[in-house]
Amino acid sequence: MTAEHRFDELIHQSTRLSIVALLASADWIDFAFVRDRLGLSDSALSKQFTTLESAGYIAIERPVSNRRRRVHVRLTDAGRAAFDGHVAALRDVVATAESASTTL
Amino acid sequence: MVNDISDADARLALSSIEQRRRQVIAEIDMPRWYWWGVALGWVALGVFTDLGHPWLTAAATLLFGAVHSAVAQRVLSGRHRSPQLSVRADVAGPHIRTLVLGYLVGLAAVTVGLGWLADADGARHPVTMASIVVAVAVVCGGPNLMAAVRRRSERTARA
Secondary structure, three states: OOOOOOOOHHHHOHHHHHHHHHHHOEEEEEHHHHHHHHOOOHHHHHHHHHHHHHOOOEEEEOOEEOOEEOOEEEEOHHHHHHHHHHHHHHHHHHHHHHHHHHHO | OHHHOOHHHHHHHHHHHHHHHHHHHOOOOOOHHHHHHHHHHHHHHHHHHHHOOHHHHHHHHHHHHHHHHHHHHHHOOOOOOOOOEEEOHHHHOOOHHHHHHHHHHHHHHHHHHHHHHHHHOOOOOHHHHHHHHHHHHHHHHHHHHHHHHHHHHHHHHHO
16 A cells, blocks of 8 residues: 655654654554653653544553553554655655755 | 655654664564473473383374464464564564474474484484484574564565
8 A cells, every 4th residue: 555645743743753653563562662662751651642642643552461451552544644654755855855966 | 844854854754763663673572481492392202202102202292282382373473572562463574483383394304314313323312312402403593583583574674
């Protein structure tokens, strides 16, 4: 499937870009994994998750395993389409710059 | 909107995306206990074979196969080493299960070959000796096999 090349301002913010990039390679990721890899506090990460969830880009689930409540986060179809489109748009920018530099 | 960012910003963003993808790829693996379990089972099968009771060897082989197939359901995909995430199937690649099983089948052939050689050389416990050598290959080679899978996933991600 070819993604629509569309720059997404919401995803482009560096912390959210890192979060969505992690989620794009996984079916789901635990809250703690994202927090540890990005070096964020719980509250800072929750805030970014709320923003992404409000946009419909991620879904947050709270399964209980071994009597422990966990927080699993996954990219929704809309989130994946937006991320793929954003990556395609970024590649367009790089490709345009490279073709401009070769024609000079 | 695309024109609002420079190519340097775009490169930086793409580099950040690749770095995060590599962090997920680094989680593609199988638990160490799997390789140790297979190695110990292998040696046990070798010992039972050398005891010379066909029924005992057959029973041990069936038990080993049953336990392995029960465990393999979950771990052979290489996507669930960590309880903190599930790596996407298209990121991990479709061939991990086939690769690992092929590796084990290959090692089974090596065990038989080494066993024959040891037997021809007059060893008292040829199959045990062969299975110990192969068990070392399982414990050392298994993680290296998964490292190769991760390198392949990274190359695929960059393509």
